[in-house]
Amino acid sequence: MPRPGQDAQRGRENEGFKANEAGFLENLINFKLQLQEAKDVGIRVSDADLKDAIDGIKNKYKMTEVQFQESLKAEGYSLMNIRSICVSR
Numbered sequence: 001m002p003r004p005g006q007d008a009q010r011g012r013e014n015e016g017f018k019a020n021e022a023g024f025l026e027n028l029i030n031f032k033l034q035l036q037e038a039k040d041v042g043i044r045v046s047d048a049d050l051k052d053a054i055d056g057i058k059n060k061y062k063m064t065e066v067q068f069q070e071s072l073k074a075e076g077y078s079l080m081n082i083r084s085i086c087v088s089r
Contacts, residue, residue, distance in 0.1 A: 020061045024071060027057060035086065045086045054082075 031053075038045070058068050069079055 024057075024061060025075070028075060047083075047087055050083060050086050054079075 054068065057063070058065070063071065072078055072082065
């Protein structure tokens, strides 16, 4: 059962995401285009590079880890998907 004020906080978080959704989606599209270009020219992404990129997105949109993962989920992704797409093993 939610604690008092928890629903209100979740509502504010959702409003914050919705206000930034277009920018987030644009970044995701640009990210996919950059991944394809990197693949085409043989650029590899390290775990540290990916972490820095994710931290930059979270900071830009003032998102917590949970909010970031919820945003990925809303777009049909998970952090594991992103890692497997981006990081060369």
